[in-house]
Amino acid sequence: MLAVEHLTVAFGRRPPAVRDISFAIPEGGRLGIIGASGSGKSVTALAIMGLLPEYARVGGSVKLGGAELVGLPDHEYSKLRGDALTMVFQEPMTALDPTMRVGRQIAEAYRLHAQGSKARDEVLRVLAAVGMPDPARVADSYPHELSGGQRQRALTAMAVINRPGLVVFDEPTTALDMLVQAQVLEMIDGLLRATGASCLFISHDIAVVAQLCAHILVMQDGQAVEQGETGQLLRAPRHPYTQALVAAARKGAVRG
Amino acid sequence: MRKLQFYLGLALVGLVVSAALVSLVWTPYDPLQVVPADRLLGPSPAHPFGTDGFGIDIASRLLVGARYCLLVGIVSVTLAALVGVPLGILAGQVGGWVSEVVMRLTDIVYALPALLLAILLAAIFGGSTLTAMAAIGVATVPAFARTARAGTLQVMAADYVLAARACGTRGVALAARHIWPNIAALAGVQASIGFAMAILAEAALGYLGLGTPRPTPTWGTMLRDSQEFLFTAPLQALWPGLAIAVAVLGFNLLGDGIRDLTDPRLREAS
Numbered sequence: 274m275l276a277v278e279h280l281t282v283a284f285g286r287r288p289p290a291v292r293d294i295s296f297a298i299p300e301g302g303r304l305g306i307i308g309a310s311g312s313g314k315s316v317t318a319l320a321i322m323g324l325l326p327e328y329a330r331v332g333g334s335v336k337l338g339g340a341e342l343v344g345l346p347d348h349e350y351s352k353l354r355g356d357a358l359t360m361v362f363q364e365p366m367t368a369l370d371p372t373m374r375v376g377r378q379i380a381e382a383y384r385l386h387a388q389g390s391k392a393r394d395e396v397l398r399v400l401a402a403v404g405m406p407d408p409a410r411v412a413d414s415y416p417h418e419l420s421g422g423q424r425q426r427a428l429t430a431m432a433v434i435n436r437p438g439l440v441v442f443d444e445p446t447t448a449l450d451m452l453v454q455a456q457v458l459e460m461i462d463g464l465l466r467a468t469g470a471s472c473l474f475i476s477h478d479i480a481v482v483a484q485l486c487a488h489i490l491v492m493q494d495g496q497a498v499e500q501g502e503t504g505q506l507l508r509a510p511r512h513p514y515t516q517a518l519v520a521a522a523r524k525g526a527v528r529g
Numbered sequence: 530m531r532k533l534q535f536y537l538g539l540a541l542v543g544l545v546v547s548a549a550l551v552s553l554v555w556t557p558y559d560p561l562q563v564v565p566a567d568r569l570l571g572p573s574p575a576h577p578f579g580t581d582g583f584g585i586d587i588a589s590r591l592l593v594g595a596r597y598c599l600l601v602g603i604v605s606v607t608l609a610a611l612v613g614v615p616l617g618i619l620a621g622q623v624g625g626w627v628s629e630v631v632m633r634l635t636d637i638v639y640a641l642p643a644l645l646l647a648i649l650l651a652a653i654f655g656g657s658t659l660t661a662m663a664a665i666g667v668a669t670v671p672a673f674a675r676t677a678r679a680g681t682l683q684v685m686a687a688d689y690v691l692a693a694r695a696c697g698t699r700g701v702a703l704a705a706r707h708i709w710p711n712i713a714a715l716a717g718v719q720a721s722i723g724f725a726m727a728i729l730a731e732a733a734l735g736y737l738g739l740g741t742p743r744p745t746p747t748w749g750t751m752l753r754d755s756q757e758f759l760f761t762a763p764l765q766a767l768w769p770g771l772a773i774a775v776a777v778l779g780f781n782l783l784g785d786g787i788r789d790l791t792d793p794r795l796r797e798a799s
């Protein structure tokens with residue numbers, strides 16, 4: 274479904290933020306990317322979405338369903354975004370337009386790809402699908418009137434309303450507190466199950482990724498240092514950085 | 530303190546607007562009626578600001594002048610905003626060579642002073658309120674284009690624009706629904722400051738005889754007419770000067786007030 278090969282992204286004259294990354298996600302598959310802050314996770318996600326600033330230089334290949342995306346002009350890319358692939362951003366505080374009612378933002382994503390159908394009904398349906406208790410009230414709210422968890426659910430609703438084949442989550446729960454984080458993860462899991470969408474899930478928390486994804490890719494300083502099946506990788510991490518991550522997660526789990 | 534600035538600006542602007550509105554229905558005397566016997570009278574109960582070199586009541590002329598000051602401000606700022614804001618958004622949103630072309634064009638216009646443009650237009654069409662408005666409007670376009678571009682660049686990097694684009698929003702829809710609403714306050718600040726500049730420019734053009742022709746009273750032409758009596762009747766120059774200062778200060782304070790009262794992010798962009 275998604276095949277990334279030798280992806281490299283550089284900004285200006287600095288050393289590449291992402292270097293020679295390759296991975297593949299099959300139809301309905303889930304891959305988790307973990308790595309420290311600044312390791313190039315978001316840049317990888319934005320490169321797949323074609324949302325990097327114009328001064329970024331992208332090399333390598335990103336293929337979605339066999340079609341090459343690197344170098345695609347923005348007007349072509351934007352037809353795919355929201356329809357074939359989409360992304361949920363990290364910061365629920367800043368990823369919703371403060372000047373627009375939540376329902377309108379979600380409806381906008383819907384109308385771009387569907388004609389003639391009733392957007393309002395669809396918005397309420399998808400808000401219910403992401404576990405929002407009072408969809409009508411949420412749809413008529415401005416972002417600042419919602420809690421962090423609600424906003425993250427609204428963002429997810431906006432992203433999945435057109436049933437895209439691939440959803441990229443960039444640390445969707447990092448900004449949320451533990452309890453809400455668990456609820457949102459559960460919602461994402463159910464949603465992916467229900468729609469059968471493939472997913473690229475980014476986090477710096479190996480426990481979160483392990484809970485959701487069958488495969489994991491570990492990034493350090495812009496490079497993929499290790500990737501493999503989740504159980505295998507947790508049981509027998511080979512790279513020192515992965516070993517440290519797994520050990521730290523174990524300690525946390527014992528203490529918590 | 531910030532609120533004070535805003536309200537003071539609002540009060541001064543309100544004063545000018547009220548003067549203009551009142552002049553539409555009532556002035557103490559006919560602002561065009563020459564009364565040779567009443568030349569250069571000092572302030573008195575009958576003429577609170579005195580009379581000018583033609584014996585016309587200065588208060589009446591000031592009131593009517595407010596109308597022209599606002600007319601030129603509104604038309605030229607609207608013209609400049611209608612052209613400049615879309616250009617700035619386009620440059621900021623599309624980037625690349627489009628941005629280069631737009632910014633070089635605005636640089637060229639920016640380098641051309643309103644005054645030169647006004648002289649040019651006045652030479653071709655004869656000086657009038659219309660040529661003054663056109664010259665000031667065109668000269669103000671770059672300020673709007675630059676402000677809108679700076680705001681757009683900032684908004685384009687915001688998560689909510691990336692999130693909207695991740696769902697497929699692009700082009701005019703992106704500009705109209707996400708960019709414009711988020712830079713509108715910034716454009717409002719620019720409009721207020723542009724208004725102040727337009728008032729000054731209109732007065733300067735009137736003073737140079739390049740704007741609204743006599744006998745229509747504008748603050749600029751009043752200032753010009755007062756020059757003759759600078760030493761014998763200095764109050765003649767004071768009144769229109771004061772009116773210009775009040776209007777300019779009012780719109781500047783209002784602009785700063787809006788900037789400070791709206792989102793703190795805007796302060797960085799402008």
Ligand SMILES: Nc1ncnc2c1ncn2[C@@H]1O[C@H](COP(=O)(O)OP(=O)(O)O)[C@@H](O)[C@H]1O
Binds near residue numbers: 284312314315316
């Ligand atoms: N738009 C950009 N311009 C320049 N450098 C960037 C840009 N976006 C990210 N970077 C750099 O790329 C590196 C990786 O960043 P990022 O992918 O955001 O890390 P993370 O793994 O925390 O998501 C960082 O060093 C960051 O400074």
Ligand SMILES: [Mg+2]
Binds near residue numbers: 314315444
């Ligand atoms: Mg990141």
